[in-house]
Amino acid sequence: PPAGRAILLSNVFLCSMFKKVGMGSGGSSQKKLVSEVPPPHIHESQYVSENLQIDEADPPAIIPTSGYKVELGSIFAMDEIEPKLEYVEQYSPYYRDNFYDVEHVNFVGGEEANPIVISVQGDSKLSELKVIVRTPKSDHAFNMPSCSKGKMIARVTDIMPSLDGIKFKEIKDIAIRKDLLHLEDRLLIRQYKFGVIYCKDGQRSDDEMFSNEHGSPEFEEFLDLLGDRIKLQGWQGFDGELDTKTNTTGTHSVFTKVEGWDVMFHVSTLLPYSPVNPQQVFQLENSTFSQT
Secondary structure, eight states: OHHHHHHHHHHHHHHHHHHHTTOOSOSOOOOOOOOOOOOOOOOGGGEEOTTOOOOTTSOOSSOOOTTOOEEOOOTTOOSSOOOOOTTTGGGSOHHHHHTTTSOEEEEEEEETTEEEEEEEEOOTTSSEEEEEEEOSSOEEEEEEEOOOGGGHHHHHHHHOGGGTTOOEEEEOOTHHHHHHHHHHHHHOOOEEEEEEOOOOTTOOSHHHHHTOOSOOHHHHHHHHHHOEEEESTTOOSOOTTOOSSSOBTBSEEEEEEETTEEEEEEEGGGSOOOTTOTTGGGGOTTSTTOOO
16 A cells, blocks of 8 residues: 555665664664544534434435435535645645755654654744654654754654654754655655546445446536546546556546646546446456456
8 A cells, every 4th residue: 555655665764864874773762653643523413314314295405325424514615615635734745845945954863673853944043943753654744933953852852752762863964855855755645546436316236336327417517526527548647547548448537636736536437338247347457446
């Protein structure tokens, strides 16, 4: 998985950096850092309950279906909303945008098997300093009150107590900046593919859904909301592993860019259909819908 590959790349790189600056393998005992971001909480009032009592004389617009959670959205939503990505800093080139071209200090610490790199903006005239802490499992970006270089590590450990007791050494060789930049570029994922499946009223099985050759006018309107219709043959942008030469994965798809991220949608009704194989989409080895 991409997450596992990212952790492996980060760990190998940080260990090699650890050896480069001559940190010893003995010394402090490192505490593990929390690396997962908790998912946003959805209150019960924000989705349709499966236990909702249906009045057949006046049915609701959205009927709950077993196995699916239908979110209602917010009553405060406006008619036109500019889409915003969550956790942008976590998945953006944070080091490139905030550190690489400005004065900053880099520290390496921890044990050889689990090294940690801390980057702190070096301009003490600022009221706040940006900080990024890189561990083999995750990156942590935050701001802290301005201070002198000698107090930076202490301020960082005040915010992240799990770093307390770990010895850090300043890396004065500016070549480390390019190393950190290359690491970030290798770990960032800037291209995504998502599956979009059309389900008619009353359909419950995969076979039924994947046998839909065409969508409703509402479904087509939804696709227009997601992105632009593009012709696959000759497409020069991110293809999401769709065939852009011989049309084996259809002639058209839906593509968009969101704040620098490329997104290709694999739309079930735009993929090739075979009447002898209801689950024909699953035979596309690289498709988002592939069982593998």
